Amino acid sequence: MLKKENDTYQDSRTYAKDRDLNDPLGHFREKFIIPKDPNGDPLIYLCGNSLGLQPKKAREYIEEELTNWGERAVEGHFEAKVPWTEYHEILAKPMADILGAKPSEVVIMNTLTTNLHLMMVSFYQPTQKRHKILIESDAFPSDNYAVKSQIEQRGFDPEESLIFWKPRENEELCRLEDLEQIIEEQGDEIALLMIGNSNYYTGQRYPIKEITEMGHKAGCMVGFDLAHGAGNIVADLHDNGPDFAVWCTYKYLNSGPGSLGGCFVHERHANNRDLPRFTGWWGHKMDSRFNMRVDFDPIPGADGWQLSNPPILSMAPIRASLEIFAEAGFKNIRKKAIALTGYLEFLIENIGDERIHILTPRDPEQRGSQLSIQVKDADRSLFDGFMNAGIICDWREPDVIRVAPAPLYNSFEDVYEMSVRLRELLKGF
Numbered sequence: 001m002l003k004k005e006n007d008t009y010q011d012s013r014t015y016a017k018d019r020d021l022n023d024p025l026g027h028f029r030e031k032f033i034i035p036k037d038p039n040g041d042p043l044i045y046l047c048g049n050s051l052g053l054q055p056k057k058a059r060e061y062i063e064e065e066l067t068n069w070g071e072r073a074v075e076g077h078f079e080a081k082v083p084w085t086e087y088h089e090i091l092a093k094p095m096a097d098i099l100g101a102k103p104s105e106v107v108i109m110n111t112l113t114t115n116l117h118l119m120m121v122s123f124y125q126p127t128q129k130r131h132k133i134l135i136e137s138d139a140f141p142s143d144n145y146a147v148k149s150q151i152e153q154r155g156f157d158p159e160e161s162l163i164f165w166k167p168r169e170n171e172e173l174c175r176l177e178d179l180e181q182i183i184e185e186q187g188d189e190i191a192l193l194m195i196g197n198s199n200y201y202t203g204q205r206y207p208i209k210e211i212t213e214m215g216h217k218a219g220c221m222v223g224f225d226l227a228h229g230a231g232n233i234v235a236d237l238h239d240n241g242p243d244f245a246v247w248c249t250y251k252y253l254n255s256g257p258g259s260l261g262g263c264f265v266h267e268r269h270a271n272n273r274d275l276p277r278f279t280g281w282w283g284h285k286m287d288s289r290f291n292m293r294v295d296f297d298p299i300p301g302a303d304g305w306q307l308s309n310p311p312i313l314s315m316a317p318i319r320a321s322l323e324i325f326a327e328a329g330f331k332n333i334r335k336k337a338i339a340l341t342g343y344l345e346f347l348i349e350n351i352g353d354e355r356i357h358i359l360t361p362r363d364p365e366q367r368g369s370q371l372s373i374q375v376k377d378a379d380r381s382l383f384d385g386f387m388n389a390g391i392i393c394d395w396r397e398p399d400v401i402r403v404a405p406a407p408l409y410n411s412f413e414d415v416y417e418m419s420v421r422l423r424e425l426l427k428g429f
């Protein structure tokens with residue numbers, strides 16, 4: 001099926017425009033604010049993997065809460081159209097649908113790295129024998145720091161307790177069989193597998209089901225950082241069965257800079273009182289939450305990990321964004337993403353420049369929207385050239401440009417236009 005589509009791609013503006021005309025999700029672009037260049041022309045924004053664009057409704061929903069705060073003040077907790085005490089609950093269902101989870105397994109709270117720490121408080125329980133954490137070698141810096149500090153905090157040494165799943169020499173991607181081998185050799189010493197998915201640098205998506213099964217078979221806990229996965233890849237968290245996952249909402253989920261993160265705790269742990277956790281009043285059952293003198297009695301499920309009453313003004317844009325996801329349907333979004341990224345790949349290859357090498361796997365099953373493009377002998381000036389040409393993407397040292405067409409607001413013509421400008425830029429390089 002996918003192969004066939006690749007065969008029909010054409011390197012022409014007419015083709016790109018035609019695809020846009022026939023795109024059932026095309027009209028969703030209207031729901032976002034597209035940044036413009038100084039001439040007032042829309043930029044080619046391919047940076048949704050870093051900061052998703054603003055849904056137009058975000059402003060309305062923030063203003064709604066400013067009005068509630070102004071007019072109702074403390075009564076807003078119960079009497080706002082969406083009462084503040086329930087605000088996180090209305091986000092759970094659309095969020096869960098995107099990730100293939102049950103609403104009770106999902107909560108929006110805190111920020112990503114904070115959630116990662118909270119999850120490790122519960123799911124990293126080192127013993128003298130089983131004290132290691134396994135991460136992928138090119139993990140995002142924050143995950144690296146978080147994991148190391150958790151290991152140290154429990155009195156272990158990262159030199160011994162932190163192990164890496166690495167690409168082989170002269171390869172960029174991690175192989176599943178190498179992970180299998182590590183688990184075979186050291187599985188009884190590994191307390192936790194913590195994998196960033198998809199990888200922020202290469203765009204490689206790791207198979208959640210297989211990794212979870214491997215880890216569980218060896219008695220390890222398994223967690224995923226879906227910073228680059230949420231709203232991008234099919235995660236099917238409930239069925240695939242990892243113990244936990246964390247993510248942020250400001251990348252593919254378009255919810256605003258530094259917006260709140262999310263947490264998934266698998267249903268099997270919903271009432272697991274053996275897990276240690278850091279606690280706060282918002283994780284306590286609603287009916288006795290305001291009765292200040294009772295012992296901590298957690299809400300079953302992910303909600304029980306909440307600490308504080310949440311920042312409503314930051315949740316308002318999440319509401320705006322998740323409404324769009326719900327309306328479009330994540331299956332449809334993913335379908336368009338496959339076509340759009342496939343088209344981008346086709347066009348870049350069609351440039352036929354030998355200096356270009358795409359790091360990201362070819363197989364759509366093994367990637368999300370992002371392509372990581374390595375340009376031999378390039379330096380940052382190529383990236384500056386991109387920005388000057390009105391293509392917003394991002395640069396990773398030493399020589400990688402990451403581009404991610406976002407299916408909700410990028411068009412086939414965006415992708416086509418990017419390839420035209422890239423072709424021009426490469427001429428002067």
Ligand SMILES: *Cc1c(COP(=O)(O)O)cnc(C)c1O
Nearest residue numbers: 111112113140142196200227248
């Ligand atoms: C974006 C990203 C983060 C950022 O963490 P914050 O706590 O939201 O600042 C962490 N980990 C990964 C893998 C990321 O891609």
